[in-house]
Amino acid sequence: MAQEKSSDPLDIPPITIEQSIEVVGSWAENHLLTSGTLIEALVLVSILLASFALRRVMVPRVDTILARETLLPGMRHTLHRLLLVASSGMGALLAWIAHGASQSAGLDGELLRIAANLLTAWVVIRLATSFLRQPGWAKLITAVVWFVAALAILGWLQAFLDLLDSIAFNIGEMRLSLMGFINGILLLTLFIWLSSLVARLVDSRLIYLEGVTPAARVLIGKVLRIVLYLVAVVVALTFVGVNLTALAVFSGALGIGLGFGLQKIVSNLFSGIILLLDRSLKPGDVIEIGDAYGWIRQMGARYTTVATRDGKEYLIPNENLITEQVINWSYSDTAVRLKIEVGISYRSNVHRAIELMVEAALTQPRILRDGIHAPQAHLSGFGDSSVDFELRIWVSDPQQGLVNVASKVRLAIWDLFHQNGIEFPFPQRDLHIISAEGLTQRKPDPDDRSRPATDSAAGEDKLPPAAD
Structure with missing residues (x-):
């Protein structure tokens, strides 16, 4: 006599694909292929169409209303997500009402129950992930979690896990299965995310520590991030059951291969650590390397970000900062000297012109005026048509721009020269x-x-x- 199969797949732990298909077919025959299934299916389709129509009608209108209101940054996008979740929640509510009505009418209601549970799970998961800042990660997490929840609702979760565990192969005494691989990926992702969260938290707290230089803060944060990532990998492998001692020889060979293949990346990594240790460069320094001139905004593990006054950001590999010539305008002192060349005609008063150039420089508040940093004008030569001078000025904030302050000084010289009868020369032959x-x-x-x-x-x- 053939053994009667239970309608609940949890009672039969399948371990092969054939058994899993047989269990699914038996469950569908007992619950879906019934006389009332067609009625429930029509009701369910009606509910889904009503929810879809409600979303198509309500969402654009609410978005139009929100566009007229003054909201905080990101608030409009968050409300839009919540509105989409609310439309799905309306469908789940209608499915539960239809399920209760079908049972009152004497129908099985299994299809409506499953649909109501799936819609409810979708609403809860979307509501939990709607506050994530990365939409891509939010969609991925929603899909994975809802897939697992759907298997649990249908009663196929254990069967699916057994199926994944049955797909395996052995490496010596170590057994690797598809289930173990998925667990390792999930655990590794979770631990790396936690490590990144801890590293960002430490970086935010280091800013408030007194006596810690910007370079030291970057170095501490970078070393801590590397250590946390290594710990996350080791812990994930341990949780999966991988014997790390068995991978010693393999990891050594892999390390040699990665060393040759990732030579530039490793070089940039250690170059960044050297730059932070010798304090030759630090965030905020004004540097010049090649065609890039600007201030260091961020020092990463692989490259250093140099921002310019033009809105450009140069991503310079750390190795280039070690091997190439770098001009650090603020290495030991942030004061920078500028030279402005000025020419006057031979008929003008030379001594008065020197006084006016210094006076023009002192009209700009960014120019230093104490001690050796005071503006000075020198007669540099006698040209064919002009008497040539060189005005030397110092500024202490080069990151605010050098061309702009030089332009203001030239405009001040132009005004003072015209007011005092100092002539600008023109070519004569x-x-x-x-x-x-x-x-x-x-x-x-x-x-x-x-x-x-x-x-x-x-x-x-x-x-x-x-x-x-």
Whole structure:
């Protein structure tokens, strides 16, 4: 006599694919392929269509109302997610009401019960994950958790776990199954997330510690993050049941291969640690390397972020900061000297021009004015058309820009020179004509330098016509 199969798959622990399929078929035959299943299916489809129509009608209207309101950043997106969850919750509520009505009408109601449980689980999971900041992770977690919940609701969870555990192979004395692999991935993801959370918490607390330099804070946070990640990997492997001693030889060979393959990454990692230890660079320093000029915003494990005044961010590998020449404008002192070249005409007062250039520099509050950092103007040379000067100024905040303060000083010099009669030069040339038909000769006046060109020659008589 054949053994009667139970309608509950929890009573039969299948360990093979054939047995699992047989259990699912038996359950479907007992609960779904009945006379009342068609009625329940029609009711369920009606509920789903009503929920979908409600979402299509209500969500755009509520979004329009929210767009008119002034809300905090991210609040509008959060309310939109909650509205979608509420529409699914309405479907779950209607499914429960239909399930109660079907039982009152004498129907089995198993299909509606399953649908109501699945919709309820979906609403609870979506509500729990709607506050996550990463939408991609929220969708992935929702799908995985709801899949497990659906298996539990249908009573197939243990059968599914047994099926995953049956797919396995042995490596020596160690047994590796698909179930163990999935557990290892989940545990590793969880522990790495916890490690990252702890590292971010420590980084936020290090800011408030007095006496700790920015470079030391970055170094502590980086070392702590690496240690936590290593601990997370070891703990995850231990939980899965992997014998770490058995992997010693394999890990050594793997380490050599990774060392050659990830040479640049490892080099950048240790270069970043060296930079933090020798304190040659730290967050906030104004540096210049190649075409990049700006201040260090962040020092990571692989690269250093250099932000510029143009809104660009250069991601410079740490190895380049070790091997290439780097100009650190704020290594020992944040004061930076700028040189502004100025020229005046030969007829202007040179001493008065020097006083006005210094006065123009002192009008800018960012320019230092004490001791050796005081503005100074020097006569640097005599040009063809101008007397050349060099104005030297110092600023203590180069991260705020250098071109802008130099431009303001030049504008101040322009205004003061025009107010005090100091002329800016323009190119001048003296043209001496040796001979020309129809011009009289005269001796050039050595004191007359105001004329840009003279038509002087060796005598005062007219020149004879040139021979053909």
